[in-house]
Amino acid sequence: MILSALATSVGINLALTVLLAGAYTLLRRRPAYVEVYSPRRPYAPPEPWLPAAWRHSEEDIQAAAGLDGVVFVRIFVFSIRVFTAAVVLGVGVLMPVNFLGDQLRDIDFSDLPNKSIELFSISNVQDGSNKLWLHFSAVYILTGIACYLLYYEYKYISGKRLDYFMTSKPLPQHFTVLVRAIPVSEGVSVSDAVDKFFKEYHPSTYLSHTAVHQTGKLRRLLNDAESICTKITNLKYVPRSSGDAPRKFLGLFGRNDQRGTYQKRLEDLEENVRMEQSDATRRQEIPAAFVSFKSRYGAANAIYIRQSDNPTEWQTEHAPDPHDVYWPFFSTSFMERWISKFVVFVASILLIMVFLLVVAFVQGLNNLEQLEKWFPFLKNILEIAVVSQLVTGYLPSAILLLLSSYVPSVMKLFSTMQGFISVSGIERSACNKMLRFTIWTVFFANVLTGSALNQIEIFFDPKEIPSRLAVVVPAQAPFFIAYVVTSWTSITSELTRTAALFFHVCAKCCKRDDSKAPSMPYHSEIPRILLFGLLGLTYFIVAPLILPFVLVYFCLGYFIFRNQLFNVYTPKYDTGGRFWPIVHSTTIFSLVLLHIIAIGVFGLKKLPLASSLLVPLPVLTLLFNEFCRNRFLPIFEAYSSESLMKKDREEQSKPEMAEFFSNLVTAYYDPALKPIQRSSDSDERTTPLLSSN
């Protein structure tokens, strides 16, 4: 790629970014768009959004989006800090050194716009030159800075997590344990078995339990009822907007007839639901129960000490927040879950294979000759300068970004099938899956398929990995620079919520009601952001030109997401910052990859001493990671007896605890079993039923 192509790409994306941000600034206060741009608040905040996003304090964010929101923002803060240092080192020191080298003097064109961006890369430094020691030092310095910041953030966030626990009001999940694999003898109900067991072995702390029932059929009935309700609401929608007495003015016979049919079917369904709910004998018991205790410490005792002599029985684990429980999972049988896991495994492999094919095709677009060979009829068009620059500089990344946007929902579906009992568990697992998928199909697949041969075999010869990566990674620098630049548009379109806007307009056309505020899709956003950190770090010494573009991406993201967390997304669950360990380990992975590439590059650049002196760096980084795993990770997995005891004692004498405990007894009641007439507003599934009565 030459500089002018890069400039074209930067120009297009900058224009698009400004355009989108401008559109958002203009549209967000229009009443018609408030539902899309500020669904959390019923109004558009009057102050300009950019200064407002800047002014919010971390306490505000925690209040609005929970600790997970804070962690999400800290990813940007951490990345901006790391990449500010990287830009100072890379653009301030390495890029001038690279540019003044003369290894590539044979392809040095006379005018700047036609110069290859390779001139700014390490390839242009003379082999064996002493200037390479600057690059060497830069790797050590950046690793030091990144590790210091990683330590600082881990410490900061784990401190926040502990504070958050200590200042939280009593929460059902801290007092409750999910018990599974309850052994039941003939003639004894699960409920009785649980009661007997915990009264015997936890006599002083056991409070109550809620048995879990098979509610698959009931759930299907409720879903049917809900979809009919939606249809009725949509029918109502037109009349309401055109006047008070629809039948008189519009009087569409067909519509009234349809409505009557729906009402009839809805009443039948509701009758069925009520019958199903009242007839407890029809419901199969599942050998699982939520067991609540009188203290947090009592619940912890039941979780961390094995309960039964047979380790496959009475298995205990942390209970999720009652709203976070993923109920449909409980209804699946063991065999169904086992088959699902297998299907997920096969499907993940298929997904990656399909994606690799797509990536191979996209990479073909980078080699215009290849493309002309495949599609001869395109030859004339591709010879136009603008088209060829557009195709090499913009199209491949756009296709990749578009396709990747569909993967998160697929990954979430996979995690759902794996059998997590909470929505947050599903999303954290999906986040990990997405991360692996992103790193493999976006980074490695592009790096490896972009080169001449099928290079996947390099992973079978560990000694050769650094030198092979040192060849194939720099070759893809232009593609990834373009990819980062293209991503500016994609992150700004988060602000304008193009897809949501589109669906909103559709809904308007079809007279549907869609005013619900969405929840933050951490499982798709976090891997995407971490990918740019990976790209920035791995290209740090190879092609420092990428660094300012990455920094701009993080700055855009910082402002945009601070705004969105306040105006758009409502938190659906609160994991208490448990996404941070994923961020930490991914950054460590990126650093080690940087080291491996650097070792290979110095080898190719005929400076073997620098290669050898770099070998301790990944080892030290991994030791640092090991230290952090010991020092901080346990805090994200469980609370200590110190905290649990302190918190329990603080609340012992508080008068509101009596009310909390009386609510705790029914907190884990399956929402499908709650009577549909009495159901409260917090229960989303039955709300439409209520409104239709």
Next chain:
Amino acid sequence: MILSALATSVGINLALTVLLAGAYTLLRRRPAYVEVYSPRRPYAPPEPWLPAAWRHSEEDIQAAAGLDGVVFVRIFVFSIRVFTAAVVLGVGVLMPVNFLGDQLRDIDFSDLPNKSIELFSISNVQDGSNKLWLHFSAVYILTGIACYLLYYEYKYISGKRLDYFMTSKPLPQHFTVLVRAIPVSEGVSVSDAVDKFFKEYHPSTYLSHTAVHQTGKLRRLLNDAESICTKITNLKYVPRSSGDAPRKFLGLFGRNDQRGTYQKRLEDLEENVRMEQSDATRRQEIPAAFVSFKSRYGAANAIYIRQSDNPTEWQTEHAPDPHDVYWPFFSTSFMERWISKFVVFVASILLIMVFLLVVAFVQGLNNLEQLEKWFPFLKNILEIAVVSQLVTGYLPSAILLLLSSYVPSVMKLFSTMQGFISVSGIERSACNKMLRFTIWTVFFANVLTGSALNQIEIFFDPKEIPSRLAVVVPAQAPFFIAYVVTSWTSITSELTRTAALFFHVCAKCCKRDDSKAPSMPYHSEIPRILLFGLLGLTYFIVAPLILPFVLVYFCLGYFIFRNQLFNVYTPKYDTGGRFWPIVHSTTIFSLVLLHIIAIGVFGLKKLPLASSLLVPLPVLTLLFNEFCRNRFLPIFEAYSSESLMKKDREEQSKPEMAEFFSNLVTAYYDPALKPIQRSSDSDERTTPLLSSN
């Protein structure tokens, strides 16, 4: 190897085995040998040893050697069962089929003694023959039998372990927790910090604690004193045997003078020890303490729930038996331990490399031509038939066995340096190290270096492993058959305790006292036994001729070790059967290796369908292993609240508990700090000091 060479080897070893067993039978009741052959009892049991070993019940063994002794005997029981089935299948079905094949008809000599033992191996079956389906079925059947027996044994031993816990008298280690990394603020002692912490967070269950002190100097003084005591005892030894008043008859001035010097030095040392013990201010506190609780459940609470908000502080773990504590470890600093770990790592690699060289040389002995090339002067000798048979059939295995006998003590030294706080922990870790060492240097090194080229690279190409192994493993069948046969002698020499006998005679000559009963070296014996299981299973279809020899080995071992556990070895610690999981996982490894080799062999034998149909077998075996890990392994790691509670309640009202608790307070007192006058007989280190006073 031809049949006559095998017969020579079997003959020699059978003769040696009978000779050694005969020698033992004759010598064991002679008073001079009682100290070597029955050190546990002061007398030789009158009944013949073989029937006695057969008659002992498992309860007797448990009473004599603890649950570890039972587990050790169960390894033989399990192996004999598996290999009885293997012999029925292998020798009864596969060997005749192999012998009647005609793939190797070109090397089929006319007379039986000169026939190659390859005729009994799968190589002799026609490629693609349908008879190979017999081999295929045999693999499935044997795996099924082995897995059933593995499950049965795991269940049996975990049941025993639970019974053992439920019937045990109160033991200090069940009520005690070792706390490490105790944070201490300025001016507060470790002891006060522990007291404050546990009184605050475990008010109802905390009983007492014992702080650990730096006693390295004291320990050195005591060691010096002990060695002088030994010298004095050895001086006493002659006079006592030659009469009552030595000075009058022998009157060796030099000896009396020496004795006086020793007595003087001993008195000085004892004075130093007393000063060191009485002056508490000289001793540095170590941030570790043994904390005892009022109930087993209370101790479990402190172990399984993280104590402090900072996970690197107040780390808790199971306390070992007071006699099992490895005190010197506590005296080493963190830095010393860290360096030791590194040294152990490097040393392990060096050890394996040295051993690989030795193995390469030993394997050279198998190829006589190679040996003649290396040492031309041996040519004439090697041409004598008996010598050449001896060299190929016996010498390589003898050298290997001799060298391997030194490795266990080295591995134990390595584990000691790694920082385990109990002797049992050290030995279990050494057992694992030995196992890896044995499998790699004895099995893989012989298999891989025995073949033409350096084959270590096969592990970098996973797809090729089965077919490569299928080539190199059968090639080494003769060597391993000879190895198994040689091992008969080595296991019988366990009965005659040749090395111990030698040292005993030396001690007699040097007038030393060595009547202490040794402890069972599980860390060297278990890996050795498991190696023969591995050999038998991996050669099951390739060379079934090995199976009867393996079975004989296990039968010999069964009788010999049952005898030794009663007469020779005193248990030094009791892990409650925690060696069994090592046996289980090694057997699973052997089975999977058998499957991989079988897949390769059927591929080479042009029966690809059988290869494909074998692929599910390793997967199923690993799934079975996963099931066992979930079902049984937790039982070997911790007791459940069910057991702990039951046991606590049973004893609550017993009157002897008051005495137990008052002893518990001082149970974890460092023996080096116990006053040397009052020290009891159970304390081995100070016993000589007492006897000299």
